[in-house]
Amino acid sequence: MDKERVVVLALDGVYPFELGIPARIFGATLGRYEVLTCSVDGRPVRTNADFTIGVEQGPDVLATADTVVIAAIDPSRIPDDLSDEVTAALELIRPTARIVSICTGAFVLAAAGLLDGRKATTHWHLADLFRRRYPHIDLDPDVLFVDDGRILTSAGAASGVDVCLHIVRKDHGSELANLVARSCVVPPFRDGGQAQYIPQPVPQPGAASTAATRAWALERLGEPLTLADLAAHARMSGRTFARRFNDEVGLSPGRWLIQQRVARARHLLEASDLPVDHIAGEVGFATGASLRQHLHAAIGVSPQAYRRTFQESRRA
Structure with a gap:
C-alpha cells in the first residue's frame, strides 16, 4: 500500500500545538500517511513559545508532497508580503498537491495568491484583518474549515484537528477517521462552526x-x-x-x-x-x-x- 506523503511547513513564529496536529492525526492512520516537517531553509525554527524547534528537512521535500500543510504562526508574525525564501519554498509545491492551512496559515496562502477566487476561512478573531487585506477572497469566518477542492483552510487552533480528520475521512472513509479520533481522544466530527466560540453575553x-x-x-x-x-x-x-x-x-x-x-x-x-x-x-x-x-x-x-x-x- 502506497503511503501519501504529508509535508508540514514550519514558519517563523509557528505555534507548537498546531505544528504537531498533522503528525498526530495522520500518524494514527495505521500507516496510510507519511508525515515530514520542513522549514524554508532547513534550519531550526523559532516558535511563538520560549523554545526553538529543530527540523530535519529543508524546502526541497515540498516538491515530493502529496499534501502540504501550512501550520499556524503567531499573528504578530503575519507578513504583509512573503519573503523570498517563503515564496521560493511555496513554488516548489506540485500543481497536483493538496494544500491545507491551519488558522493563520491562510494568510500565507492568501499572500501567495493561492486563495484567489476561492472560499476560505481563518480564525474568527482575525476575520476583519483578513478581509481588509484580501477583499477579493470569499472569507467565511463562521465555519471550522473550508474544503475548496485542492485547497483546504481551517479556523483557529483545534480546527486543525477537524480538517485533518476530514481529509482522512475523505481519503479513507469514516471508519478509519473514527478510529483515529478515538485513538487521539477527540470527537470524530464537531457540530457547528466558529460562531459557538465567539464570546457571547453571559x-x-x-x-x-x-x-x-x-x-x-x-x-x-x-x-x-x-x-x-x-x-x-x-x-x-x-x-x-x-x-x-x-x-x-x-x-x-x-x-x-x-x-x-x-x-x-x-x-x-x-x-x-x-x-x-x-x-x-x-x-x-x-x-x-x-x-x-x-x-x-x-x-x-x-x-x-x-x-x-x-x-x-x-x-x-
Whole structure:
C-alpha cells in the first residue's frame, strides 16, 4: 500500500500545538500517511513559545508532497508580503498537491495568491484583518474549515484537528477517521462552526442548554423532526430554542440536522450495501432524491459515486 506523503511547513513564529496536529492525526492512520516537517531553509525554527524547534528537512521535500500543510504562526508574525525564501519554498509545491492551512496559515496562502477566487476561512478573531487585506477572497469566518477542492483552510487552533480528520475521512472513509479520533481522544466530527466560540453575553443563571436535545435528535434522525419538536423537547419556545441553539452550535437547527443526516448517510454508504432510498429513510430524508441533493451539496458527488469510491478502497 502506497503511503501519501504529508509535508508540514514550519514558519517563523509557528505555534507548537498546531505544528504537531498533522503528525498526530495522520500518524494514527495505521500507516496510510507519511508525515515530514520542513522549514524554508532547513534550519531550526523559532516558535511563538520560549523554545526553538529543530527540523530535519529543508524546502526541497515540498516538491515530493502529496499534501502540504501550512501550520499556524503567531499573528504578530503575519507578513504583509512573503519573503523570498517563503515564496521560493511555496513554488516548489506540485500543481497536483493538496494544500491545507491551519488558522493563520491562510494568510500565507492568501499572500501567495493561492486563495484567489476561492472560499476560505481563518480564525474568527482575525476575520476583519483578513478581509481588509484580501477583499477579493470569499472569507467565511463562521465555519471550522473550508474544503475548496485542492485547497483546504481551517479556523483557529483545534480546527486543525477537524480538517485533518476530514481529509482522512475523505481519503479513507469514516471508519478509519473514527478510529483515529478515538485513538487521539477527540470527537470524530464537531457540530457547528466558529460562531459557538465567539464570546457571547453571559447567559442568565439556570439558562437551559440545547445539548440534551441534540443528543435526543441524533437518536431519532430517521424521524421528521421539526423546530417545534426540538423546542418542545427542550421545553423552550421555538424562538428561544433557535436563538440558543445557534449561540451554542453556530448553526440553525435545520442546517445542523441536515449536516448530521448527511454524516450518517455517508457512514451507511461506506459500511453497508443498503439501497440509497433505504438509507435516505434511515437518516430522515424523505426520498432518495433528497439525499442525493444534500450529499452533492455537501461533498460534490452522488451516493453511488461515493459508495463506489470506498468499496474500491476496501478491496485495494
